[in-house]
Amino acid sequence: MLRDINLGYAALLAIPGLFVSLFLIRAIKKFFYDLRVKKAGGIHAPAPFNNNPIKGIKFILGSAEAQSKNQMLAHLNKNIDDYATIACPNCIEMNITGGQRQFITREPEHVKAVLTGKFADYGKGPQFHELWSPFLGDSIFTTDNKQWSDSRGLIRPMFAKNRISDLETFERRTQVMLGLFPPAGEVFDVMAFFYRLTIDITTEFLMGEGIGSLENPRGEFVEAFEEVQKIQTYLTIAGPLHRFYSRTSYNRGIKKIDDFILPFVRKALALPQDELQKLSRSERSFTFLHSLALFTRDPKVIRDQIIAVLLAGRDTTAATLSWTFYELSHYPEIYAKLRAEVLATLGENGTPTYDDLKNMKYLRNTVNETLRLYPAVPFNIRCALADTTLPTGGGPNGDLPLTVLKDDFIIYSTLALQRRKDLYPPVSEKFADPNVFSPERWENWHPKAWTYVPFNGGPRICIGQNFALAEVSYVVARMVQKYERMEYVGDWAAQEYKTEIVGCPEKGVRVRFFEPGSKAQ
Numbered sequence: 001m002l003r004d005i006n007l008g009y010a011a012l013l014a015i016p017g018l019f020v021s022l023f024l025i026r027a028i029k030k031f032f033y034d035l036r037v038k039k040a041g042g043i044h045a046p047a048p049f050n051n052n053p054i055k056g057i058k059f060i061l062g063s064a065e066a067q068s069k070n071q072m073l074a075h076l077n078k079n080i081d082d083y084a085t086i087a088c089p090n091c092i093e094m095n096i097t098g099g100q101r102q103f104i105t106r107e108p109e110h111v112k113a114v115l116t117g118k119f120a121d122y123g124k125g126p127q128f129h130e131l132w133s134p135f136l137g138d139s140i141f142t143t144d145n146k147q148w149s150d151s152r153g154l155i156r157p158m159f160a161k162n163r164i165s166d167l168e169t170f171e172r173r174t175q176v177m178l179g180l181f182p183p184a185g186e187v188f189d190v191m192a193f194f195y196r197l198t199i200d201i202t203t204e205f206l207m208g209e210g211i212g213s214l215e216n217p218r219g220e221f222v223e224a225f226e227e228v229q230k231i232q233t234y235l236t237i238a239g240p241l242h243r244f245y246s247r248t249s250y251n252r253g254i255k256k257i258d259d260f261i262l263p264f265v266r267k268a269l270a271l272p273q274d275e276l277q278k279l280s281r282s283e284r285s286f287t288f289l290h291s292l293a294l295f296t297r298d299p300k301v302i303r304d305q306i307i308a309v310l311l312a313g314r315d316t317t318a319a320t321l322s323w324t325f326y327e328l329s330h331y332p333e334i335y336a337k338l339r340a341e342v343l344a345t346l347g348e349n350g351t352p353t354y355d356d357l358k359n360m361k362y363l364r365n366t367v368n369e370t371l372r373l374y375p376a377v378p379f380n381i382r383c384a385l386a387d388t389t390l391p392t393g394g395g396p397n398g399d400l401p402l403t404v405l406k407d408d409f410i411i412y413s414t415l416a417l418q419r420r421k422d423l424y425p426p427v428s429e430k431f432a433d434p435n436v437f438s439p440e441r442w443e444n445w446h447p448k449a450w451t452y453v454p455f456n457g458g459p460r461i462c463i464g465q466n467f468a469l470a471e472v473s474y475v476v477a478r479m480v481q482k483y484e485r486m487e488y489v490g491d492w493a494a495q496e497y498k499t500e501i502v503g504c505p506e507k508g509v510r511v512r513f514f515e516p517g518s519k520a521q
């Protein structure tokens, strides 16, 4: 009994002691860190939380809460607006641990520097690699320098024009999807179908066989893939607090993903090299998996690249399709104009070629406009690989570079950037309010460099960009060709932007489609 009481007292004394020690350690770390910043140039962005770690932790907890309530864009904009200055209106910095800063930016010049001008100074970095490697291993997504460029070189041939202009898979899987839609006039969530469609297309593209998720919606693999992505987003947002997050469900999900993928990998590895060489000369049956097996006999290397491209290719296109139809459902006149262009090009039953897709201008404008309002990767992160700078925002006039130290993070939001009203021309007859979906604006306007970057830019630009645009345009064209019109069901304006790794409509896209001649219910 006496021992229990003593232990209780000891714990009571230890907790404040622990906090005091942590604050002390942080203060010492920050003292030396600030000296390094001073030596490297000493120019800061507005730094509301640097001298108050409690406020910094509150910011992180606020971010987690905003994430869970689908309010991430508003949270980020509010913090920048509240603390930024006239000299540096679009970027703030914070130093929570004392020894590392996070810059949060929506400034095109910063994004340009990180992705191209100072490409060698910024990368995914060792911490991102460590945090993401259980899921994406040493793939194109998690590595830098030679490891990254080797991956990119390995993957590039699979996106050559002759490969991605083969639209046969898009047609086959789109027809399966359309065949599974409920009869015209019935309400359903079209977004759920898009996620099933794009995982089937991407797995077929990668491994030669689709996983048949349209026919068998709730496969274990898909559920695990979604769960792991969700937890990975939280781990990333948690920053230095990620160690306190339970990994049980995450690890279980990764095991399920591996159990699913590895048999495909082993099957490709079982093929002798000369068989693989022979396949490589045939365009159709040589898959991404074969191409990887030709390069390496290591199942882990193959597994990592497959999962990375699957992640890159599936949700991005499904979310873009979902937002496109979400917006189209609200604007019958845009839907009608788009359909008129598709019918004029393809007739009532024709299938589009790659060139048709490129030449249908209104279709292209519609997809561009969707990606302007809803860039599929709304938030992104880079780590400084060396002491460096961000080009603007420093000094009394904001024209001096901000000092960035090795291991600092840059969190940039293409979503916040692309929604900055000050980056657009004034509203006029030809240019609708930038908050409004208007494919027409693209007829007379071209975004200034680095103000429209849904696929990012520079050496790490999305390697699947043309594949993605072809896939989205293909599905949109076939759907508007078939259905004369559509309606959104529910409160259109109440939709929320769920921003996980990829951003999608939180409430799904519940709609009904009508074929020519069918009546409204």
Ligand code: HEM
Pocket (backbone or CB within 6 Å): 140, 141, 152, 155, 202, 308, 309, 312, 313, 314, 316, 317, 320, 375, 376, 377, 380, 381, 454, 455, 456, 459, 460, 461, 462, 463, 464, 465, 467, 468, 469
């Ligand atoms: C609308 C659809 C898509 C959008 C908006 C999109 C956007 C992006 C963005 C923003 C990045 C940069 C990520 C980063 O560096 O952190 C990226 C990278 C990448 N994307 Fe896409 N993507 C789309 C579709 C696809 C598709 C369909 C594929 C493949 C089938 C793909 C494959 C990749 C790969 C492999 C990378 C990594 C490139 C690298 O690090 O060098 N993407 N994508």
